[in-house]
Amino acid sequence: GVVGGVTGIITKPVEGAKKEGAAGFFKGIGKGLVGAVARPTGGIIDMASSTFQGIQRVAESTEEVTRLRSPRLIHEDGIIRPYDRQESEGYDLFEV
Template sequence: GIGKGLVGAVARPTGGIIDMASSTFQGIQRVAESTEEVSSLRPPRLIHEDGIIRPYDRQESEGSDLLENHIKKLEGEAYQFHCAVPGNKRAVLMITNRRALFIKEVEILGHMSVDWQCLFEDFVCPPEVSENLLKISVKEQGLFHKKDSANIGHLRKIYLKDPITAKRAFDAIESAQSARQQQKLMRQSSVKLLRPQGPS
């Protein structure tokens, strides 16, 4: 009787610990199998260059997401505005802080690709808007353009959904251009301040 008691005193707690470990492992396994893949319901909020957090704007967030995740990374580029271009299967006009881009969906592959882009520095004259038409004149880009054709430029015509959208795109370009100009002026003035002054 004493032998059975001693064996039971050791075996029962050991069996209990093994049962507890086994049931804990089974519980963890059930939780791991039942977890679903989590995906976001909306694109992440766009935080503008000034760092101020504004109310969520789905249009801005989708444009920023398109720029960040679907277009080749453009160093130092920040999203400003985008809109759909009617008449094409899926085409978008996007304005960043440095350029205007025309982005199209590649039908075979199903991903977005830049069809053309114009840096603000390449604009021959300020953009124009007339009804739902946005006109951008840019320097000829290519190997065989004439030397004197730099002032004439190549005219890009973008027909947008309505006059309001065209005006918003025009305003986004003007705003981005003026902000870029201010940044350049600030950089130039800070370089002048940093230069050592000669003896007077």
């Protein structure tokens, strides 16, 4: 990822110089700079891909979820009050 991209800026020119001299050094600088951009970008793409795969698994899940309590009643005034089991169950009985 990021570390590999940054270290490539240093290691690629050195490797290139050992193999091909000055020309290899400059080729190594180019390869190092490309790697400094490409490796972190690849890591970001991998992370996004993994995130979307997780979302897809959840979306495709057919597991039934059992409700533990009746939904909270929200009055006409829109104020959210503390949960009241009796009020919620009573409203749930009359809901169509």
